Amino acid sequence: MVEPDRALDGRVALVTGGTSGIGRETALALADRGASVAIVGRDRKRGRAVARELEARGGGAEFYAAGLASQATVRRLADEFRGRHDRLDVLVHNAGLALDRRSETADGVEETLAVNHLAPFLLTRRLADLLVESAPARVVVVSSGLHERAAIRFDDLQLERGYDGLAAYSRSKLANVLFAYELAERLRGTGVTANAVDPGFVPSTALSRGASLRGRLALRLFSLLPLPFTRSVEEGARPVIRAASDPTLEGVTGKYFTDDGPTQSSPETYDERTRKRLWDVSAGLVGVSPELPVEPGARR
Template sequence: MPSNSKLDGQVALITGGTSGIGRETALALADRGASVAIVGRNRKRGRRVAREIDARNGDGWAELYIADFASRKSVRNLAVAFRDRHDRLDVLVNNAGTFRHRRSETGDGIEATFAVNHLAPFLLTHLLVDTLVESAPARVVTVTSELHERGAIDFSDLGCERDYDGMEAYSQSKLANVLFTRELAERLRGTGVTATAVNPGFVPGTGFTREASIRNRLLLGLFSVLPLPFTKNVEEGAETVIEAAASPEFSDVTGEYVSDGVIAEASDKAHDDDVRRRLWDVSAGLVGISPDYPR
């Protein structure tokens, strides 16, 4: 069970916070006293969650930001809006994600799975890193998946244009999450800001597969109601995310892959330092920022 450590006076920003694991994480951090900013695409659902947080949050506050992580402009607007309102950020939870059955591109011309799952949190973290450092100690928690073990970073085809496979694209993006976390941790050493990549387990009840095939949506729907030993419900899946974001036991943990509430061993490919550094530089170019952040 996640610890009940108090977060009074802290500010948390949670992407994908209007449903699933993000919602559960937002509620849990609010219960500990944090003020919570949730990010989502559905305004009606987001307002409902924000009211739910307000009703149980004591002296803290809840607010909603609408953003589309398939758009670089939307991610930039989100960061500007948050910085205009707040001068501190103690916890950033990069939770928003997608799974696409068919290949599609964003308006920026990037394959959608890679754009939403990796480039959006990469860019958002860059845009908020100064606020995180000024608020230190602070934490960046990026939600990945055990499927990162199946992933491979193919620099010749990051957009999966050759023989697109939804699972391969997703696995590549989840491996990118772990590599991003490890490089971010190196760049932030000594600042008081930590970075962890968290595997919540197999949680079929989340909404990230809304773009999956009908067959896969039906299968996951079945998994979500059957008592299968390899699945977790949303509350169970959120526990490790909450621990990484709030537990004192993780206050000094950085650059690690966390699964089932403990530090675990990521795949060998997640430990390739050359790929890690190259992915950082390529990602910076794709979103139009300097690869030198944070200095």
């Protein structure tokens, strides 16, 4: 039997947003389980520091400096990764942000949607065949319980009318769950699983850096008080690490995990038409065909 603590020996993991918070914690835990870990983020100083921490765990460690708001950068990141690796066993889409004010990326897309949803969509697409060739492999999408507050409005997906930062963030986290479920369907039979995870409320991370001063202060206060509904970074990362590496979850796909294990997500996430439509719209926004470029012959 595989010992759970070295379940990832010889495996390669890619963790976006591994430069801080839940992503850093996840990256370190995957390295502890034997994986060679690559992290992605914008902050070079923090990225290099985490890479050193990963190296100290004895496995391979890489830092890719990449801003995921840019589709060209996501494509370059995938190409660079493919140039260095011939396998990918665990892909954790953890990078995320929340913005108080509406902004658009160089591609003309609302930024929260671009970073939190479209970057995972495009990166997965560019690495899908590598995942299939490495199967059994896992894709983990870090969502949030806030997805339950959101609805996908296809007539204003990018919140051009009456932008609200929390609404934009919650909608992007709903898109994460819809994406994970649809990806699980499209990869069925390949040995690659896709699941979404809610880390819970972790006020001590840097997620609120784009929020108003009032919002940042409130979160700072939450992080200092021993409140029953707040979680430490270690606790928040736990279900992410589990979804990415627990050997007992081999083959489990299309689920939404909290710290209590597989949990129901919001009713809208089970709406197949919404899932498929979002997939098609996302493909259009990143300029690719909706088909996953996975060779049927490579499927296991």
